[in-house]
Amino acid sequence: MEACSYLTKLSQREIKPTALRLLILKAMMQFEQAFSLLDLETYLDTVDKSTLSRTITLFLKHHLIHSIDDGSGSLKYAVCGNECNCDIDDLHVHFYCTSCQRTLCLKGIHIPAVTLPRHFSLESINYVMKGLCDHCSKG
Known part of the structure; x- marks a missing residue:
């Protein structure tokens, strides 16, 4: 991906581009899974942890990335597509492989609609399936 594409991705989410934000976004997009x-x-060993944490918080707030609680004890993150606004309709299923411990976005599988009882208000959904990924199940 060219530098102008990273700039476009940041500007679409109304995030002021800085050299570090561009570097972090580029690194995030190198990961094939969450x-x-x-x-x-580890990937950006020259960038301090507090800068990474602040940038992740900013990217989450502007829906450039989404977080995944896969039950492993460590939040995972993935870069959102350009059309994603992290609305309920944009949410998708995540898959945690119990063998290789990778977390994958299954963007083609939407979270099933659930009707909540009266006076319940939905704030977030975390839908994680667990098992063996295609690589590990070949075993």
Whole structure:
């Protein structure tokens, strides 16, 4: 992806581009599956942890990335597509492989609609399936 594409991605989410934000976004987009803060720290070992944490918080607030609680004890993150606003209709299923411990976005599988009881108000959904990924199940 070219630098202008990263700039476009930030501007679409109304995030002021800085050299560090561009570097962090580029790193995030290198991951083929969801990544943790530790993964990002390892990949960008010259960027301090507090800068990474602040940038993740900013990116989450502007819906540039989404977070996934896969039950592993460490939040994972993935970059949202350009059309995603992190609305309920944009949410998708995540898959946690119990063998290789990767978390994958299954963007083609939407979270099933659930009718809540009267006076309940939905704030977030976390839908994670667990099992063996295609690579590990070949075993």
